[in-house]
Amino acid sequence: MSLLEIRSLHVEVEGKPILKGLDLTIGAGEVHAIMGPNGSGKSTLANVLAGRPGYEIVSGSIRFGDQDLTALEPHQRAHAGLFLAFQYPTEIPGVSNMEFLKAALDHQHAARGQPAMNAAAFMKQVRSLAASLDLNPEFLKRGVNEGFSGGEKKRNEILQMLLLAPRLAVLDETDSGLDIDALQTVADGVNRFRAPDNAVLMITHYQRLLNHIVPDQVHVLAAGRIVRSGGRELAEMLEAQGYGWIDA
Numbered sequence: 641m642s643l644l645e646i647r648s649l650h651v652e653v654e655g656k657p658i659l660k661g662l663d664l665t666i667g668a669g670e671v672h673a674i675m676g677p678n679g680s681g682k683s684t685l686a687n688v689l690a691g692r693p694g695y696e697i698v699s700g701s702i703r704f705g706d707q708d709l710t711a712l713e714p715h716q717r718a719h720a721g722l723f724l725a726f727q728y729p730t731e732i733p734g735v736s737n738m739e740f741l742k743a744a745l746d747h748q749h750a751a752r753g754q755p756a757m758n759a760a761a762f763m764k765q766v767r768s769l770a771a772s773l774d775l776n777p778e779f780l781k782r783g784v785n786e787g788f789s790g791g792e793k794k795r796n797e798i799l800q801m802l803l804l805a806p807r808l809a810v811l812d813e814t815d816s817g818l819d820i821d822a823l824q825t826v827a828d829g830v831n832r833f834r835a836p837d838n839a840v841l842m843i844t845h846y847q848r849l850l851n852h853i854v855p856d857q858v859h860v861l862a863a864g865r866i867v868r869s870g871g872r873e874l875a876e877m878l879e880a881q882g883y884g885w886i887d888a
Contacts, residue, residue: 641667641668642665642666642667642668642703643666643667643668643670643704643705643807643808643838643839644664644665644666644689644702644703644704644808644839644841645664645665645666645701645702645703646662646663646664646665646700646701646702646703647663647700647701647702647703648661648662648663648699648700648701649661649662649663649688649697649699649700649701649702650662650697650698650699650700651681651684651688651695651696651697651698652695652696652698653684653694653695653696654694657698657864658681658684658695658864659681659684659685659688659864659865660863660864660865661700661864661865662681662685662700662861662864662865662866663865663866664859664866666808666839666841667839668836668837668838668839669834669835669836669837669838669839670839670840670856670857671834671839671840671842671853671854671855671856672839672840672841672842672855672856672857672858672859673841673842673843673844673849673850673855673857673858673859673875674841674842674843674844674858674859674860674861674866675843675844675845675847675858675859675860675861675875675878676860676861676862676883677862677883680861680862680863680864681861681864681865682812682813682843682861683727683812683813683843685843685861686724686727686810686812686841686843688702689702689709689717689722689724689810689841690714690717690722690724690810691709691712691713691714691717692714697710704717704720704721704722704807704808705720705721705807707720709722715747718748718804718806719747719748719751719752720807721806721807721808721838722806722807722808722810723800723801723804723806723808723809723810724810724812725794725797725798725800725801725809725810725811725812725814726797726812727812727813727814727816727843729785729788729793729794729796729797730784730785731783731784731785731786731787731788732783732784732785732786733783733786734783735783735784736780736781736782736783736784737779737780737781737782737783737784737785737796738763738766738780738781740784741762741766741780741799741800741803742759742762744800744803744804745757745762745803745804748804765803766780766799766803767780769799769802769803770799772828772829772832773795773798773799773825773826773829774795774821774822774825775792775795775796775799779792779796784796790817790818791817791818791819791822794814794815794817794818794822794826795822795825795826795829797811797814798814798826798829798830799829801829801830801833802829802832802833805833805838806838807837807838807839808838808839808840808841809830809833809838809839809840809841810841810843811830811840811841811842811843811844812843813843813844813845814826814830814842814844814849815844815846815848815849816844816845823848823849823852824852827849827852827853828852830842830853831852831853840853842855846879847875847876847878847879850872850875854872855871855872855875857869857870857871858870858871858872858874858875860874860878860883860886862883862886867886868886
C-alpha cells in the first residue's frame with residue numbers, strides 16, 4: 641500500500657523553479673533515501689511535504705494515504721501522521737523540552753480522538769526514550785534545543801519522532817554534523833521506529849548513514865527530479881564516484 645505518492649511535482653521558491661517534475665512513491669513499511677548534489681532540491685522536497693510557507697506548488701500532486709496533502713495546513717499534516725526532523729533544529733528559549741513534548745503529544749491525541757496520556761506515564765516514557773538516545777534527562781527541563789550541541793539537537797529530533805510515532809518520518813540530513821557514536825545512536829533510534837505500518841524518507845549526503853539504516857530504495861535527486869533509483873549499492877557508487885556520471 642502506498643503511504644506517500646508524489647506525481648509530477650513542480651515547485652518554485654521566489655519565482656525560481658526548484659522541483660521540476662518529481663515522482664516518488666513510498667509504501668508502508670519502507671525506508672527510502674534521497675541523495676543528490678547541493679542545490680538539487682532535497683530540502684525543498686522536505687519543506688514542501690511539511691507545508692512550509694514560501695514554497696509554491698505550481699503543478700503536480702501529493703497523496704498521503706487517502707488524503708491530498710497539499711490541501712492540509714502544517715498542523716493538520718502533523719495530525720495526519722507526518723513528521724519532519726529538521727536539518728537545522730530551532731532553539732525555543734523559555735519553553736522546556738518536557739512542556740513542548742507534552743503539548744505536541746496532547747494535540748496529536750486530541751486530533752485523533754484519543755485520551756491524553758497522564759503526566760506520570762508521559763514522564764516515564766520520555767525519560768526512557770531520552771536514556772535510550774544518550775540524552776541526559778536533565779535536558780528535558782531546558783528550553784527546546786537551548787544550549788544543545790549539534791548532536792544533541794539531532795538526537796532530540798529522534799526523541800520527538802519516537803514519542804509522536806508518525807506514519808511518515810522525513811529526516812532532512814539528520815546525520816550531518818554527527819560523530820561516529822552519535823550517528824550510531826541516531827541510527828538505532830530510526831531502526832527502532834521502523835514498522836510495517838510506517839515509513840521513513842531520509843535525505844542525506846553521505847552513504848555512511850546507510851551502513852546503519854539499510855534502505856529499501858535509494859534515489860538520486862538532480863536538477864529538481866529523481867533521475868536514478870536503486871538499492872544500497874547505488875549509494876555506494878555515489879560515494880565512490882560522485883554525481884558526475886549521472887545525467888540530469
